[in-house]
Amino acid sequence: MTKAIKLLTALPPPQRQRLMTLAREVSFPEDTRIFEAGGTADRFWVIRSGAVSLDQQVNSLQRVTVASLGAGDLLGWSWLFPPYTWDFGAVAFSPVRAYEFDARAVLGLCEEDPQLGLTLVRNVAEVLAHRLEMTRGKLMEQYTLHRRGAL
Secondary structure (H helix, E strand, C coil), X not given: CCXXXXXXXXCCHHHHHHHHCCCEEEEECCCCEXXXXXXXXXXXXXXXXXXXXXXXXXXXXXXEEEEEECCCCEECCHHHCXXXXXXXXXXXXXXXXXXXXXXXXXXXXXXXXXXXXXXXXXXXXXXXXXXXXXXXXHHHHHHHHHHHHHC
16 A cells, blocks of 8 residues: 655755645644535645544435545545546544635646646645545445355
8 A cells, every 4th residue: 555645845956845835734623525526626724733534415304424534635636637636525623723715726826837846736636546446445444244144
């Protein structure tokens, strides 16, 4: 299993400094819904402290947690890909402090500095690959538990 990448620390210092000029410090109280699947993905966050649960609505009454994120983790990647809507929901599992980035401003910065853009997209791709691997592991775990229960 690959190690989780921390977006900001993975960027070289000059690129990180340029990106951080667009950061805005925000906080979310515990149990705050940060975004909902299907909503407009026009920003992203890097968690400074606290925990966020990514969830998926499976029916009208039930949500399933698909990932838990903490300090240094990227929250939100749907801003990079059409149709720019969230694939999951996110809720603050505890009080959360984060850096918030406006997607349009970050994409503009990436056009001004193609090297920063390439590095950022590569790092987001690594985050996605890691999360896909984690999700696959959880699905296999659930499948195994379900199979044991069926015997």
